[in-house]
Amino acid sequence: xxxxxxxxxxxxxxxxxxxxxxxxxxxxxxxxxxxxxxxxxxxxxxxxxxxxxxxxxxxxxxxxxxxxxxxxxxxxxxxxxxxxxxxxxxxxxxxxxxxxxxxxxxxxxxxxxxxxxxxxxxxxxxxxxxxxxxxxxxxxxxxxxxxxxxxxxxxxxxxxxxxxxxxxxxxxxxxxxxxxxxxxxxxxxxxxxxxxxxxxxxxxxxxxxxxxxxxxxxxxxxxxx
Amino acid sequence: xxxxxxxxxxxxxxxxxxxxxxxxxxxxxxxxxxxxxxxxxxxxxxxxxxxxxxxxxxxxxxxxxxxxxxxxxxxxxxxxxxxxxxxxxxxxxxxxxxxxxxxxxxxxxxxxxxxxxxxxxxxxxxxxxxxxxxxxxxxxxxxxxxxxxxxxxxxxxxxxxxxxxxxxxxxxxxxxxxxxxxxxxxxxxxxxxxxxxxxxxxxxxxxxxxxxxxxxxxxxxxxxx
Numbered sequence: 001x002x003x004x005x006x007x008x009x010x011x012x013x014x015x016x017x018x019x020x021x022x023x024x025x026x027x028x029x030x031x032x033x034x035x036x037x038x039x040x041x042x043x044x045x046x047x048x049x050x051x052x053x054x055x056x057x058x059x060x061x062x063x064x065x066x067x068x069x070x071x072x073x074x075x076x077x078x079x080x081x082x083x084x085x086x087x088x089x090x091x092x093x094x095x096x097x098x099x100x101x102x103x104x105x106x107x108x109x110x111x112x113x114x115x116x117x118x119x120x121x122x123x124x125x126x127x128x129x130x131x132x133x134x135x136x137x138x139x140x141x142x143x144x145x146x147x148x149x150x151x152x153x154x155x156x157x158x159x160x161x162x163x164x165x166x167x168x169x170x171x172x173x174x175x176x177x178x179x180x181x182x183x184x185x186x187x188x189x190x191x192x193x194x195x196x197x198x199x200x201x202x203x204x205x206x207x208x209x210x211x212x213x214x215x216x217x218x219x220x221x222x223x224x225x
Numbered sequence: 226x227x228x229x230x231x232x233x234x235x236x237x238x239x240x241x242x243x244x245x246x247x248x249x250x251x252x253x254x255x256x257x258x259x260x261x262x263x264x265x266x267x268x269x270x271x272x273x274x275x276x277x278x279x280x281x282x283x284x285x286x287x288x289x290x291x292x293x294x295x296x297x298x299x300x301x302x303x304x305x306x307x308x309x310x311x312x313x314x315x316x317x318x319x320x321x322x323x324x325x326x327x328x329x330x331x332x333x334x335x336x337x338x339x340x341x342x343x344x345x346x347x348x349x350x351x352x353x354x355x356x357x358x359x360x361x362x363x364x365x366x367x368x369x370x371x372x373x374x375x376x377x378x379x380x381x382x383x384x385x386x387x388x389x390x391x392x393x394x395x396x397x398x399x400x401x402x403x404x405x406x407x408x409x410x411x412x413x414x415x416x417x418x419x420x421x422x423x424x425x426x427x428x429x430x431x432x433x434x435x436x437x438x439x440x441x442x443x444x445x446x447x448x449x450x
Contacts, residue, residue, distance in 0.1 A: 117347050122430065159449040164431075191434045199431030205347065206389075206424030209416045210448060219450035224384040225439060 001179075004029050004068035006087050007078035008036055008050050009043075011104060011148045013057075015076055018152035020060050022182050027061040029068030029091065036062065069095035074102060074175065075137075081107040081126050082119065085133055097136040100172045102179075103127050103197075104143045104151070106204050115208045118201065127166060127197030138172035140165055141197035142180065145207065147217040154184045154220070161220025162187040166196040189223060226404075229254050229293035231312050232303035233261055233275050234268075236329060236373045238282075240301055243377035245285050247407050252286040254293030254316065261287065294320035299327060299400065300362075306332040306351050307344065310358055322361040325397040327404075328352050328422075329368045329376070331429050340433045343426065352391060352422030363397035365390055366422035367405065370432065372442040379409045379445070386445025387412040391421040414448060 005016045006029045013028075020026045030036040030050075039049045054062065061068075069075050069091040079087045084105045088096065107126040108116040120126055127141035142165045143151045154160050163185045167173045177188050191199065203221065211217050230241045231254045238253075245251045255261040255275075264274045279287065286293075294300050294316040304312045309330045313321065332351040333341040345351055352366035367390045368376045379385050388410045392398045402413050416424065428446065436442050 121347055121427075122342050157449055161449050189435070189438055191431070191438050196431075196434045196438075199434045202346075202427040202430050205427050206416070206421075209421045209424045210414070213414055213416050214448075214450060216450065219448050222447040222449045223435060223439075223444055224382055224386050224447045225441065225444035 001025070001074055002072045003027070003074045003076065004072035005076045005078050006065055006068065006091060007076075007080075009045070009078065009080070010047055011151070012076070012078035013053055014148040014152045015078055015104070016060050017057055018183060019179075020057065027063050027068040027071060029063060029065040031065065031087075031090065033062045033064060065091040066095050069099070072099065074100045074179075077101055077103045077105050077130070079105055081105040082109070084126060085129060088130060088134060093134055093136065096134050099137050100169075100175050101130065101134070101137045101139045102143070102176055103130055103139055103141045106144050106201055108204065115205065118204065121202055122198060125195070125197040125201050127194050127201070131168065131194050138167065138169040139194055140167035140169075140172050140176040141194065141200060142166070142176055145200050145203050146220050150218065150220055152183055154186075156218065157220060159222065160184075160186055161222040162189055164189050164191050164196075164200045166191050166194055166200060168193050187223070226250070226299055227297045228252070228299045228301065229297035230301045230303050231290055231293065231316060232301075232305075234270070234303065234305070235272055236376070237301070237303035238278055239373040239377045240303055240329070241285050242282055243408060244404075245282065251284075252288050252293040252296060254288060254290040256290065256312075256315065258287045258289060290316040291320050294324070297324065299325045299404075302326055302328045302330050302355070304330055306330040307334070309351060310354060313355060313359060318359055318361065321359050324362050325400050326355065326359070326362045326364045327368070327401055328355055328364055328366045331369050331426055333429065340430065343429065346427055347423060350420070350422040350426050352419050352426070356393065356419050363392065363394040364419055365392035365394075365397050365401040366419065366425060367391070367401055370425050370428050371445050375443065375445055377408055379411075381443065382445060384447065385409075385411055386447040387414055389414050389416050389421075389425045391416050391419055391425060393418050412448070
């Protein structure tokens with residue numbers, strides 16, 4: 001499948017590498033490709049510069065947001081939640097029309113320190129905001145309830161967790177579910193329409209506390225029944 | 226241990242019966258014991274009248290909120306979230322001083338229909354509201370992330386889930402953890418202080434959607450790692 005990944009951070013890189021490894025065509029979208037490639041220092045999170053990663057991941061293209069999205073059948077929103085609507089607007093509604101948007105972002109608000117709060121919750125969600133802003137796109141919220149390494153390689157844990165999908169379009173959810181199974185996810189739970197993204201985005205506060213309590217982000221939610 | 230259960234609904238009855246089965250002394254607290262015993266019809270949720278249940282659960286006492294709490298070492302808040310502060314106020318700060326309050330309630334707001342929203346979240350929680358209202362009590366939030374049957378008998382599922390504890394007082398958390406283990410809970414995760422109750426209360430929206438998606442409330446969150 002032709003895919004575009006919006007976002008050059010850890011989540012974007014991890015999903016891009018996994019899709020390429022599985023034989024998909026991958027273009028990473030960024031605001032300014034030249035600027036992205038010219039950075040030589042790690043960012044504030046300690047993530048190595050993109051050019052170093054790209055040198056080890058040949059075959060993955062880099063382009064502006066609009067160009068990346070225009071050529072893709074499936075667009076992955078791997079930006080941070082506070083930037084997501086702006087980035088998708090730069091990609092452009094015409095590049096997103098009819099496309100599946102796999103939305104991995106979470107509406108984390110770091111403005112009042114740690115732990116972050118949520119800038120939208122309970123009666124609305126980031127997934128719904130994106131679907132409303134791009135009504136001709138088909139938004140599927142998924143993968144936002146685990147760390148990047150587990151998104152791409154759920155078999156890192158000896159016991160696999162569950163992954164949720166939320167969205168209004170059944171075909172789009174089928175497409176995403178197929179990719180999730182390629183990644184190795186075995187327990188994919190369809191929660192319903194995009195309003196159910198409220199529930200998975202609201203998992204982040206306990207996820208962050210579990211990270212603190214367990215001392216590692218390498219854990220997952222498994223729904224036992 | 227001498228325990229009081231505030232609330233005569235399904236959660237209160239289930240916890241009361243389990244504690245009694247394990248040999249603890251149990252008094253259920255209610256607003257007006259005479260009125261509670263005089264009801265002969267199921268309530269709006271279809272729960273059978275209390276007197277019928279009490280007839281099959283002899284050895285469990287019924288008393289007013291204050292009397293029940295005054296005689297107990299551990300008080301279980303099994304009221305609905307919207308009523309919790311009012312009920313605990315009726316029990317009285319002097320009856321709660323120094324006591325462990327095991328808070329199972331969730332801040333569900335049904336005023337705008339289904340699914341319910343949360344009347345407190347993200348930057349505060351019901352557990353914190355209770356701790357602030359009764360600073361001399363030792364509040365431990367737990368068990369609020371699963372249905373009543375699983376709270377009392379986690380081995381109903383072939384694969385057991387996890388249960389979380391949040392609270393400011395280590396001894397109180399140890400007391401609650403001991404009871405949880407008596408109930409059969411094996412994976413008890415201490416998330417930290419009472420502010421971590423925000424995370425577990427915010428699990429309710431996805432819990433409610435999972436109930437819809439799975440067609441049963443007999444499921445649980447297991448943290449795999």
